[in-house]
Amino acid sequence: MVGPHPEFIPPARPIIGEAEIEAAVRVLRSGRVVQGPEVAAFEEEFGDLVAGRHCVAVNSGTSALQLTLMALGFGPGDEVIVPSFSFAASANAVRLVGAEPVFVDIEPGSFCVDPQAVAAAVTPRTVAIMPVHLYGHPAAMDQIMAIAERHDLAVVEDAAQAHGATLNGTPVGAFGTAGCFSFYPTKNMHALEGGMVTTADAELARTLRLLRNQGMEQRYANEIVGANMRMTDVAAAIGRVQLTQLAEWTEQRRANAKFLDSKITGMVTPPVADAAKHVYHQYTVRVQGNRDAAMARLTELGIGNAVYYPTPIHRLKPYLDADGKPGPWDLPETERAAAEVVSLPVHPSLSPADLERIAEGANLAGGAR
16 A cells, blocks of 8 residues: 655656766767767667668757757748647747747647647748657657648657657658757656757758858858757767667556556546557646646655646747737647646656556545545
């Protein structure tokens, strides 16, 4: 039985083992610490995860999104369709290049963008669709790609939470014009910090390499206006170690989720779309009663929990209109999800006893009032 004060189970636990530490020390001792051989090797090895696409390493997932939009030439006057139910970085990247995010609703099951809402949001100013593979569940890319092809739009996949997720056997990051990954410490794999852009377009990859490095490929031979968004070799070395363990960790996450699915009855467990491989960056349930009470009960039981995301992007201060209001968006599924979701621990460091406690605690908390 769950006791009143059990040992706390964290909602996420970054893995930093001896292999990661040794890799970092090896690079520091080498003296080649920025944009060197480790970065090149990491890019090559990550390509195996995304069907052999070109990979360009950068310093964060947000940089990956921003540089991709810059490389595609988007800016003022352009619109990018993006779900409001996501981390703010998805829309921030659009604003950072001067374009405008057009917010659309999500599917209630996957929490990913609704293709019908995407189709309805296309205007003559639309230049791209940014599906977010939220929580590790792939968006409905077959339908999204069909919409993009019909309207000649770019597709920039926000795959920050979905390393290794697939739909009909195709990995996320290998569908669109480009895919953008994050290596933040709590992601399914990390590099302490970093990001990656994946693309089948060699010219786009070259432009991204220029943009991340002050617009130059050869030192002091600047070709375009660029930024400094390079990945360090320390980060790349850590990322390379993590990449070798990603498949094992992913299967553990999936096994943990399967166990929780089978045991939790007091909350609505996350469904998985047909032909989708969910990699469970988050195990996100819906609480249909009093969420605050449920979360308080979980915390009392020593079970880490969090809401991703309590405020949809269109309601955040930078995206309000001149009157301080959320604008014209009608996003009922987004609003419902923001009011109901709670993420429970699913990370690969959980023990069988932890999983039992999480499931029992979720069932107890689901009835909290």
